[in-house]
Amino acid sequence: MKILVCVSVVPDTTTKITFTDNDTVFNRSGVQFIMNPYDELSLTRALELTETTGGSVTVITIGEADTDPIIRKALAMGATDAIRVDASPKDGMYVAAQIAEQAKEYDLVFTGRESIDYNGGQVQGLVAEMLQWPLINVATQIDLENNEVVASRDIDGGREVVKSSLPCVISAQKDLCEPRIPNMRGIMMARSKPLNVVAATDKYDYTKVSKYELPPAKSGVKMIDAENAEQLIDILHNEEKLF
Amino acid sequence: MAVIIYAESDNNTYKKSSLEAITYGKDLANKLGTSTIAISMGTVGPQNLGTYGADVHIHCTDNSLSSFNPQTFANTISTLANNNSGDVFVISQTYNGKSIAPLLAVKQDAALVTGIVDIAETEGAFTVKKTAFSSKAIAHVELTANKKVLSIIPNSYKIEENGTEVSTTEQQVGSASANTTIVSTHKETGKIPLTEAELVVSAGRGLKGAENWHMVEDLANALGAATACSKPVSDMEWRPHSEHVGQTGITIKPNLYIAAGISGAIQHLAGVGSSKVICVINTDPEAPFFKAADYGIVGDAFEVLPRLLKRVKEVKGI
Numbered sequence: 001m002k003i004l005v006c007v008s009v010v011p012d013t014t015t016k017i018t019f020t021d022n023d024t025v026f027n028r029s030g031v032q033f034i035m036n037p038y039d040e041l042s043l044t045r046a047l048e049l050t051e052t053t054g055g056s057v058t059v060i061t062i063g064e065a066d067t068d069p070i071i072r073k074a075l076a077m078g079a080t081d082a083i084r085v086d087a088s089p090k091d092g093m094y095v096a097a098q099i100a101e102q103a104k105e106y107d108l109v110f111t112g113r114e115s116i117d118y119n120g121g122q123v124q125g126l127v128a129e130m131l132q133w134p135l136i137n138v139a140t141q142i143d144l145e146n147n148e149v150v151a152s153r154d155i156d157g158g159r160e161v162v163k164s165s166l167p168c169v170i171s172a173q174k175d176l177c178e179p180r181i182p183n184m185r186g187i188m189m190a191r192s193k194p195l196n197v198v199a200a201t202d203k204y205d206y207t208k209v210s211k212y213e214l215p216p217a218k219s220g221v222k223m224i225d226a227e228n229a230e231q232l233i234d235i236l237h238n239e240e241k242l243f
Numbered sequence: 244m245a246v247i248i249y250a251e252s253d254n255n256t257y258k259k260s261s262l263e264a265i266t267y268g269k270d271l272a273n274k275l276g277t278s279t280i281a282i283s284m285g286t287v288g289p290q291n292l293g294t295y296g297a298d299v300h301i302h303c304t305d306n307s308l309s310s311f312n313p314q315t316f317a318n319t320i321s322t323l324a325n326n327n328s329g330d331v332f333v334i335s336q337t338y339n340g341k342s343i344a345p346l347l348a349v350k351q352d353a354a355l356v357t358g359i360v361d362i363a364e365t366e367g368a369f370t371v372k373k374t375a376f377s378s379k380a381i382a383h384v385e386l387t388a389n390k391k392v393l394s395i396i397p398n399s400y401k402i403e404e405n406g407t408e409v410s411t412t413e414q415q416v417g418s419a420s421a422n423t424t425i426v427s428t429h430k431e432t433g434k435i436p437l438t439e440a441e442l443v444v445s446a447g448r449g450l451k452g453a454e455n456w457h458m459v460e461d462l463a464n465a466l467g468a469a470t471a472c473s474k475p476v477s478d479m480e481w482r483p484h485s486e487h488v489g490q491t492g493i494t495i496k497p498n499l500y501i502a503a504g505i506s507g508a509i510q511h512l513a514g515v516g517s518s519k520v521i522c523v524i525n526t527d528p529e530a531p532f533f534k535a536a537d538y539g540i541v542g543d544a545f546e547v548l549p550r551l552l553k554r555v556k557e558v559k560g561i
Contacts, residue, residue, distance in 0.1 A: 093348065116490060156253065218535060218536070235538065
């Protein structure tokens with residue numbers, strides 16, 4: 001069983017978002033970068049699965065050399081080796097093309113449900129279609145049974161259990177597992193594990209961010225005295241006409 | 244040239260977000276000087292999609308479409324687009340929509356933008372606004388490919404009933420069989436799905452325990468709202484993970500979000516900050532959530548929620 005886990009490097013969840021160059025570029029200065037939380041889950045589950053069934057876990061990221069500390073963290077969590085496609089991730093289509101190029105020899109490709117920076121949720125579907133593999137999106141449980149994947153996935157208003165043959169692409173949702181924290185031995189071992197840097201294939205140049213803006217600020221909170229809490233309902237009903 | 248819209252249905256009814264997508268598609272088609280084709284699948288009731296702006300409605304009757312599979316659904320839409328010169332696709336970003344849109348983009352060799360919150364700008368470069376950094380920013384994205392797949396966040400676009408004359412046909416598209424099998428489906432019955440709710444009542448650790456959630460549920464039921472919770476509440480298993488809203492939970496955009504006993508950490512705001520009206524109830528006047536709120540009550544949820552419930556019942560006469 002060979003699993004390829006896609007990892008993206010994103011700003012920490014508490015980051016204050018600002019922009020430079022006339023609001024066209026995300027301001028990375030002073031920002032703490034982390035492994036995308038959903039990717040941490042898919043990596044952990046991939047490790048759990050290969051520890052029971054045997055096999056290997058390779059992590060792949062599309063990024064420049066400054067993403068190496070996060071890749072080392074993935075290796076410290078237990079991944080066998082890593083691939084870094086040496087390029088700045090332009091958009092979902094571009095990233096997916098890089099992953100699809102590397103993924104052909106694997107049995108499973110794992111991603112997160114979305115990255116918490118661009119929130120596209122695109123890569124898993126794009127990779128699946130580029131490889132012509134089945135897609136199981138937003139999975140909260142992933143198991144292997146008789147060389148098939150059985151997964152539970154979120155749907156609107158509930159969950160469904162889906163079965164697929166291998167190879168296939170699966171994206172991870174919260175609840176899948178508890179993210180693994182690297183231990184000292186893992187951190188030491190990670191230093192000597194292979195991190196292969198490969199060149200990007202130049203495919204797809206279909207979108208471009210022309211500008212960023214911050215969401216409109218609220219005009220200020222109107223406080224209502226707790227003793228007159230009923231007033232809130234009157235305002236929501238009569239003025240805001242919400243129900 | 245035509246704008247193709249996927250009209251998703253559930254329980255024989257079109258989803259509200261699909262009707263939003265049809266209005267979006269119609270407004271976009273008007274800007275582009277073209278027409279709209281709505282595509283539906285499986286069993287749906289007799290609702291007239293022309294009401295919302297469909298010029299043509301193609302209903303696909305293939306047996307293979309009776310249950311959801313990303314591949315077969317995307318194939319069907321793609322085939323119909325090829326047959327009808329469709330080049331711009333509007334999909335509502337439901338769970339199924341999230342799976343269909345990327346597949347369709349690859350099949351059509353189209354530019355893909357998800358998380359769209361507003362109508363596209365078509366003068367000059369074709370540009371859309373999408374949420375980024377977990378609702379902490381909005382990105383303006385140019386789509387430079389000829390074909391375009393647009394995935395629209397539910398509750399971002401207002402349904403309009405203009406009443407277009409619609410021509411409806413039924414077709415068998417002959418899509419290949421599904422490459423995944425659905426083993427079982429579990430749906431919460433009698434509850435409003437959080438992702439589709441216009442009104443949401445949510446609570447956090449301030450409620451002190453799962454046994455107190457009846458106050459949240461009662462208010463939600465009276466309002467016709469869905470219930471949600473903060474991350475600590477779902478982590479402690481007071482409530483199911485499917486109710487967790489926030490950065491690592493579900494992102495929602497309801498018209499009304501009432502939060503009781505939630506302090507409003509930045510990760511929580513990432514999931515609910517684009518709600519249209521936010522009401523915050525918290526004992527701590529310094530709770531950061533008040534800064535992001537439209538209305539605030541400094542008070543104990545145990546006293547405030549029952550008062551709100553009583554008043555809702557009076558106003559609605561229930």
